Amino acid sequence: xxxxxxxxxxxxxxxxxxxxxxxxxxxxxxxxxxxxxxxxxxxxxxxxxxxxxxxxxxxxxxxxxxxxxxxxxxxxxxxxxxxxxxxxxxxxxxxxxxxxxxxxxxxxxxxxxxxxxxxxxxxxxxxxxxxxxxxxxxxxxxxxxxxxxxxxxxxxxxxxxxxxxxxxxxxxxxxxxxxxxxxxxxxxxxxxxxxxxxxxxxxxxxxxxxxxxxxxxxxxxxxxxxxxxxxxxxxxxxxxxxxxxxxxxxxxxxxxxxxxxxxxxxxxxxxxxxxxxx
Amino acid sequence: xxxxxxxxxxxxxxxxxxxxxxxxxxxxxxxxxxxxxxxxxxxxxxxxxxxxxxxxxxxxxxxxxxxxxxxxxxxxxxxxxxxxxxxxxxxxxxxxxxxxxxxxxxxxxxxxxxxxxxxxxxxxxxxxxxxxxxxxxxxxxxxxxxxxxxxxxxxxxxxxxxxxxxxxxxxxxxxxxxxxxxxxxxxxxxxxxxxxxxxxxxxxxxxxxxxxxxxxxxxxxxxxxxxxxxxxxxxxxxxxxxxxxxxxxx
Numbered sequence: 001x002x003x004x005x006x007x008x009x010x011x012x013x014x015x016x017x018x019x020x021x022x023x024x025x026x027x028x029x030x031x032x033x034x035x036x037x038x039x040x041x042x043x044x045x046x047x048x049x050x051x052x053x054x055x056x057x058x059x060x061x062x063x064x065x066x067x068x069x070x071x072x073x074x075x076x077x078x079x080x081x082x083x084x085x086x087x088x089x090x091x092x093x094x095x096x097x098x099x100x101x102x103x104x105x106x107x108x109x110x111x112x113x114x115x116x117x118x119x120x121x122x123x124x125x126x127x128x129x130x131x132x133x134x135x136x137x138x139x140x141x142x143x144x145x146x147x148x149x150x151x152x153x154x155x156x157x158x159x160x161x162x163x164x165x166x167x168x169x170x171x172x173x174x175x176x177x178x179x180x181x182x183x184x185x186x187x188x189x190x191x192x193x194x195x196x197x198x199x200x201x202x203x204x205x206x207x208x209x210x211x212x213x214x215x216x217x218x219x220x221x222x223x224x225x226x227x228x229x230x231x232x233x234x235x236x237x238x239x240x241x242x243x244x245x246x247x248x249x250x251x252x253x254x255x256x257x258x259x260x261x262x263x264x265x266x267x268x269x270x271x272x273x274x275x276x277x278x
Numbered sequence: 279x280x281x282x283x284x285x286x287x288x289x290x291x292x293x294x295x296x297x298x299x300x301x302x303x304x305x306x307x308x309x310x311x312x313x314x315x316x317x318x319x320x321x322x323x324x325x326x327x328x329x330x331x332x333x334x335x336x337x338x339x340x341x342x343x344x345x346x347x348x349x350x351x352x353x354x355x356x357x358x359x360x361x362x363x364x365x366x367x368x369x370x371x372x373x374x375x376x377x378x379x380x381x382x383x384x385x386x387x388x389x390x391x392x393x394x395x396x397x398x399x400x401x402x403x404x405x406x407x408x409x410x411x412x413x414x415x416x417x418x419x420x421x422x423x424x425x426x427x428x429x430x431x432x433x434x435x436x437x438x439x440x441x442x443x444x445x446x447x448x449x450x451x452x453x454x455x456x457x458x459x460x461x462x463x464x465x466x467x468x469x470x471x472x473x474x475x476x477x478x479x480x481x482x483x484x485x486x487x488x489x490x491x492x493x494x495x496x497x498x499x500x501x502x503x504x505x506x507x508x509x510x511x512x513x514x515x516x517x518x519x520x521x522x523x524x525x526x527x528x
Contacts, residue, residue: 069431071427071430071431089430089431089433090433091432091433094431094432095431097424097427097428097431099424100424100428101424101425101427101428101431102428103425103428103443103446103447104524104525105446105447105449105524105525114429114432114434114442115432115433115434117442118429118432118433118434118438118442119433146524147524148523148524148525148526162432166432166433
């Protein structure tokens with residue numbers, strides 16, 4: 001992080017961690033039609049903020065995270081982090097993929113070590129660090145297991161530990177708990193909230209589950225259906241720790257849900273309308 | 279257990295039928311050996327070391343030739359997977375050459391390398407290189423996008439990405455190529471040895487023919503099958519099963 005202030009951007013007064021300025025992203029469909037996934041997104045993420053992004057499927061939520069991670073480039077606009085332009089992947093911001101991307105040929109602890117190994121950290125040190133984070137997600141007993149031997153919730157935690165072990169400033173999470181049963185998900189919510197409080201990391205969390213967004217986030221950003229634009233932002237000022245069943249969470253979620261529903265309706269009309277036409 | 283007993287019964291049956299036909303004396307024994315004479319021939323071969331030497335020489339050629347084609351196959355497959363132009367030109371040539379039995383290379387090989395060990399190694403390499411190359415190429419191209427993405431996200435780039443992510447991720451394909459390559463190499467080697475040069479199982483088989491000793495011919499045939507089968511079962515099956523289990527659960 002020593003190079004942080006080498007090229008300070010005029011807007012880069014340090015009150016934000018990540019800054020998106022007029023970011024758009026187009027895709028070319030196999031038929032050659034250009035599809036706009038994200039349109040003119042301008043968004044600031046504060047240091048240490050837990051930001052949740054919700055929207056109907058197909059609104060470009062995942063794309064947004066890939067852009068911040070540097071795995072894809074915006075078609076228009078700029079992304080800044082700590083006053084530096086984001087051009088490439090960087091280990092200061094780690095993305096937890098929706099499909100996790102754990103490596104089946106490595107054991108649990110080797111998976112967690114992977115990024116550290118790529119950085120050339122000595123075997124002993126990276127093993128220690130990996131163990132520390134496995135402890136944090138309660139997987140100490142499974143460090144020698146292989147991925148196929150784990151349950152869904154455990155895989156999720158390995159992915160979390162693998163990302164945390166990089167000790168990134170920013171954690172980008174792409175619907176990480178979508179495939180889990182309710183109990184496991186609640187458990188991981190608690191763990192994530194605790195870890196976040198302890199580490200003070202900045203988290204950008206994408207989900208289609210409004211309740212989850214309100215339960216976790218300091219702020220919820222709602223995206224519109226294709227192309228994804230920011231429709232509304234909801235600050236969530238509820239005391240922590242929170243729970244999914246808190247009445248206050250339910251009340252806040254209702255506001256978000258109402259607006260989300262309009263977008264879902266739009267999505268449904270468009271998807272099925274297309275089908276009827278063709 | 280039950281299936282093992284059934285298999286045993288089947289092979290006992292095969293031997294019994296074989297013995298029965300031999301006992302009908304339709305053909306003279308030097309044309310149609312009995313199971314017993316084949317067993318004797320095997321035993322004698324192991325006793326006078328000739329079988330051991332044959333196995334040793336053939337296996338040594340396999341290790342060298344097969345090893346060479348693994349290294350070359352990985353390199354070529356990598357080249358094809360990164361360079362589309364090469365894949366579409368040289369790659370399609372390679373695929374079309376797969377219909378050529380590798381023993382067809384022997385005349386050329388003899389001209390190029392003389393009646394030497396190298397000529398036969400060349401035939402072995404030509405026999406297995408193609409399937410190695412193809413499986414490496416398809417293996418690399420079928421790596422789920424998520425793996426290199428996760429690798430880059432965790433700070434791996436360039437060569438690191440290839441060694442630590444792409445290569446292991448394509449392993450299931452590569453192993454089936456290794457297995458197929460082994461089978462091809464084995465057949466190429468035996469046919470090469472039959473046509474030419476010193477020692478080796480193929481040569482032993484031809485010696486049996488020259489001496490009109492059909493028991494030895496059949497004994498060597500059994501040995502060739504047994505070795506191929508054992509390597510396939512013990513080595514490749516085990517690896518494949520283990521990989522399948524691991525890779526499928528990610």
